[in-house]
Structure formats: structure tokens, C-alpha cells
Amino acid sequence: MATQTADMLEATGSSEGSFLLSSVQAMANWSRKNSVWPLPLGLSCCGIEFMATAMSRYDMARFGMEVARFSPRQADLLLVAGTLTYKMAHVMTRLYDQMAEPKWVIAMGACASSGGMFRSYPVVQGIDEFVPVDFYIPGCPPRPDAVLTCLIELQKKIDKDRSYRLSFSAEKVEGQTPLVEQTQLPGRGEGPAVAMATAGEHFGEDGPQKRAFRGIKPEEVR
Amino acid sequence: MDTLKTSSMRYSDEVPEGVAPEIVSALAGFAVQWSGGAGAPHPHQDRYPGVLVKREDWLPAISALRDGAGLIWLVDHTAVDYPARRPARFTVVCILMNMATQARLIVKSRVAEGESIASLTGLWHAANWAERETFDMFGIAFEGHPDLTRIFMPEDYDGFPMRRDFPLQGHLRFQD
Ligand code: SF4
Numbered sequence: 001m002a003t004q005t006a007d008m009l010e011a012t013g014s015s016e017g018s019f020l021l022s023s024v025q026a027m028a029n030w031s032r033k034n035s036v037w038p039l040p041l042g043l044s045c046c047g048i049e050f051m052a053t054a055m056s057r058y059d060m061a062r063f064g065m066e067v068a069r070f071s072p073r074q075a076d077l078l079l080v081a082g083t084l085t086y087k088m089a090h091v092m093t094r095l096y097d098q099m100a101e102p103k104w105v106i107a108m109g110a111c112a113s114s115g116g117m118f119r120s121y122p123v124v125q126g127i128d129e130f131v132p133v134d135f136y137i138p139g140c141p142p143r144p145d146a147v148l149t150c151l152i153e154l155q156k157k158i159d160k161d162r163s164y165r166l167s168f169s170a171e172k173v174e175g176q177t178p179l180v181e182q183t184q185l186p187g188r189g190e191g192p193a194v195a196m197a198t199a200g201e202h203f204g205e206d207g208p209q210k211r212a213f214r215g216i217k218p219e220e221v222r
Numbered sequence: 223m224d225t226l227k228t229s230s231m232r233y234s235d236e237v238p239e240g241v242a243p244e245i246v247s248a249l250a251g252f253a254v255q256w257s258g259g260a261g262a263p264h265p266h267q268d269r270y271p272g273v274l275v276k277r278e279d280w281l282p283a284i285s286a287l288r289d290g291a292g293l294i295w296l297v298d299h300t301a302v303d304y305p306a307r308r309p310a311r312f313t314v315v316c317i318l319m320n321m322a323t324q325a326r327l328i329v330k331s332r333v334a335e336g337e338s339i340a341s342l343t344g345l346w347h348a349a350n351w352a353e354r355e356t357f358d359m360f361g362i363a364f365e366g367h368p369d370l371t372r373i374f375m376p377e378d379y380d381g382f383p384m385r386r387d388f389p390l391q392g393h394l395r396f397q398d
Contacts, residue, residue, distance in 0.1 A: 086375070086376050086379065087337065087374070087375065087376045120390070121375075121383040121388065121389075122374070122375065122383070
């Protein structure tokens, strides 16, 4: 397990009065990944399955995730479980904007990932039309095991986060391009996230989707 | 009566059997067409009697039915879109019920695109949200409604999804 966590846990000296050598990055990743506090946005049936995941049989607490926070300011993970309607999308974007960095998003279930079976006028065809998504969980609803697997994958992703290392090491030298711009970081810490795109931009201007849902233009539609 | 004439056989001047006499007398002053009823010959016709009124008679006729014929309960209030029908493509429908006799009456009227029809909120508060829904889904305006705004769809939603020419599927496009 050659992760940063393993590096960090490599103790020096005897067990008495020992100390740890580590990097800020590894320390932060270790603490972040073991205390991912979800903000469950339970919009429909998938929300029930999330509750099952959190309850004692599947016991999300084993991964440090039992503290479901219903205030976005105290949450790290936006877990969208259910069918997102366009009317609710504004609420979800606002919740996402209020969460402090670093933050992650999981689209749980077919509805949150792609609109699911509701390919109709009120339902957002995937929450990634509005917020950036880290993980999609397939299923209708996903089994709790799938949710747990996803959360473990999320922990692995958090463990690989390199935002500290890059922001501390990439000191700008006059006339020299830094290796990685702060804004290009693959992980988190890239500043305030903006809602990605409107659905229309997302699906291109010339596709068959273009005129769909644009409004009442009967002569165009017929 | 011209606007009420229809090519189908669904409507007639004859009062269907089973319609209470007080309903007929309440509507005496209005030009109406009847349909449905207990002995409805057409397989698609309703067991409940229906009456088609002119758009401008909508509020007075329903008011007369409520006060004169005991149809005191507004069971439902919605609309239907017949996109090919011209000039009035929409049928506004409300179902009234007499709580004492359990008699029901379906009252309809036709509205063209861009036309408005009187609001029933003065007769029943229950009509408020029903009319907002009809406005939201069909784009039919109700005159005299206290707050005619969208009720289900977001305020910036573009289009009226229950119209038959609204796309069945696809991605919404917000206009900003
Ligand atoms: S994916 Fe299935 S279970 Fe989940 S919210 Fe949608 S319909 Fe419900």
C-alpha cells in the first residue's frame, strides 16, 4: 500500500515518545478521507436506500461517514440520491455553492446520473448538467453495497489528492511557467466551482436535442 | 351557436337522460350543447352528463349551476388540448358535484390559443391552484385570478408541457 498515508504512518524512533514524519498533504488527505461528512440530498426512492446504507446493517460509520450533515456548510460530500427536477436544480446548485472546499459530489442512482426512466419535461437528465460529479453509482436504486463501494472509491480518490503539494511547490519563478497551474489541479482546491453549463450548451447546438424543450414553437416542432 | 357546432356526434341540443331538472333550468338562459349521460350512445362518451358552454358564459353559467342547481363542489378543474382543432384548440373542463344528490356535471368550454377565460376563484378558492396548474401546463390565462403564476415548473421555464405539440423528451433549455 504505497500511498501517502502509508508514508505518513511510517514512524521514526521507538514507540515511546515517537513522532510521525509526514507531509501536510498526506495528513490532510488522511483526515479528510476518514471524515467525509455527506450532505444527503434525498430526493426520492434512492434517498431511502441511502438511509439503509447509513443504518446499522450496512453501517456507513465504519468509514467515518456517519455524520450526515444537513447544513451544506458542514458537509464535504453532496450525495444526490434521487430524481432531480428542474425546479429543484436551483436548490441543489445553491447547496453546492454553499459547501466549503474541498467538496465532492456523488450522483447516486440512475435518476441522478442520467435522468433514469424519467426522460420527460420536468426531470434533469443527469445532475452533471448543473454540478461537477465525482462518482456515478448505477442502479435503480443502487444496493447499499454499491453505495459503500463508491464511498470507498471516493476515499481512494481523496487519498490521491495533490492540491497541497502543488500549491506549495509550484512557486512562480519570473519568466518560468509553473508545471501545473493552480487552476488546473485535478483534485480539489481549484477555487469556487461554478455551475457547469446550461443543458442547451451541454448538448450542442446542432444535435437533435437542440430544439427539444426550447419552448412553444409549434410550427418548428411539427 | 356557431362556435359550439362540432363535426363529431358527441354534442347535441338534447338534454341527456338523468340530468336533474334544476340543472336544466339553471342553464336555461345560456346557449349550451349536451353530451354523455346515462344513455350515451357513443362508446367514448362519459356516463356523466357534460355540457358545453360558450367561453363568455363560463363564469355566469357555472355560477348559476352552483347557486341554482346545488352543484356546490368543484371536483376538478383542468383542460384538454386538441392541437388540430381550430380555432379553439383547448377545452377547459370542470367537474361539479351536488353533495346532496351525488349528481355530477362536467362543464366544458373552448378556448383558442392566446384567449383567456374567466377564473372561478371568486366561486371557489379551490379553483386557485387548479387554474394555476392549467396555466402552467397549457398556457391558458384566467381572467381575474389573484396570482396567475406557474405552480409546478420553475418560473423561468419556457413552454407549456401538457400541450400536445410540446416535445415528449429531450433536454430543457433555459433562456437567459
Ligand atoms: S434511480 Fe430508481 S430508485 Fe433511484 S430515485 Fe431514480 S427511480 Fe428512484
